[in-house]
Amino acid sequence: MSRISLVAGNWKMNRTAAEARELVSTMSAKLREIANVEKVVCPPFIAIPALAALLEGSGIGLGAQNLHWEAKGAFTGEVSTDMIKEFCQYVIIGHSERRAYFGETDESVNRKLHAAMKAGLTPIVCVGETLDQYESGKTAEVVRRQISAGLAGIDSAAAARIVVAYEPVWAIGTGKASSGENANHVHQDVIRPALAELLGAENAQAIRILYGGSVTASNAAEFFAYPDIDGALVGGASLKPDEFVAITKAAVRS
Ligand code: 13P
Numbered sequence: 001m002s003r004i005s006l007v008a009g010n011w012k013m014n015r016t017a018a019e020a021r022e023l024v025s026t027m028s029a030k031l032r033e034i035a036n037v038e039k040v041v042c043p044p045f046i047a048i049p050a051l052a053a054l055l056e057g058s059g060i061g062l063g064a065q066n067l068h069w070e071a072k073g074a075f076t077g078e079v080s081t082d083m084i085k086e087f088c089q090y091v092i093i094g095h096s097e098r099r100a101y102f103g104e105t106d107e108s109v110n111r112k113l114h115a116a117m118k119a120g121l122t123p124i125v126c127v128g129e130t131l132d133q134y135e136s137g138k139t140a141e142v143v144r145r146q147i148s149a150g151l152a153g154i155d156s157a158a159a160a161r162i163v164v165a166y167e168p169v170w171a172i173g174t175g176k177a178s179s180g181e182n183a184n185h186v187h188q189d190v191i192r193p194a195l196a197e198l199l200g201a202e203n204a205q206a207i208r209i210l211y212g213g214s215v216t217a218s219n220a221a222e223f224f225a226y227p228d229i230d231g232a233l234v235g236g237a238s239l240k241p242d243e244f245v246a247i248t249k250a251a252v253r254s
Pocket of ligand 1 (some may be wrong): 010095172173174175212232235
């Protein structure tokens with residue numbers, strides 16, 4: 001299998017620009033030494049230009065946490081793909097916190113994904129079921145719908161660039177990570193088949209599927225031991241330099 005692992009840190013609404021510079025400075029030297037893993041940090045928008053300058057030539061990528069699908073205009077408070085592209089290579093789309101608190105839907109995810117693809121950004125599309133859905137056995141149904149509606153109409157020629165992050169909502173920020181076995185099952189038996197149906201078997205094999213939800217330095221290796229887990233989208237632990245470096249090291253495929 002030739003998929004190179006990807007580890008992305010989603011800082012959410014944490015760190016000022018000055019704090020972001022400090023955080024990156026404490027870990028960039030160690031991160032850049034780790035070969036054969038794509039490394040990405042996704043700070044709040046306002047810290048992005050400062051980090052872009054700091055990370056130039058480091059091999060560490062920069063990602064935004066959201067985007068607006070329109071190119072420009074009267075959309076107060078929004079940020080377009082051109083603005084993101086000036087500094088970033090990646091963008092997170094459809095994070096469960098945006099779905100839960102900011103009205104993100106599969107339809108808006110789809111519009112944002114089309115905009116990101118058109119701009120040449122690497123989208124990290126988040127999917128995952130809530131605790132209720134998990135407990136009532138609806139994981140496969142929910143995740144399948146999020147994939148088929150969220151990725152609808154994507155040109156299969158460029159689709160291998162897409163990254164999917166499976167983040168069960170019940171595992172985010174709770175300290176209760178999914179087991180590696182359960183995450184791999186969803187990746188292998190739900191997400192890849194849904195991707196294959198939509199974008200073809202070859203794309204489904206090429207697309208990286210990350211796991212996210214309470215990933216730490218202590219449990220990371222368990223996830224990365226599974227063949228269908230191609231990396232991690234890390235929240236809380238990405239704000240701790242030693243943890244994030246350790247998680248990234250664990251993602252190197254042997
Ligand atoms: P935690 O790692 O803090 O659980 O957050 C996961 C997440 O939401 C990453 O996008």
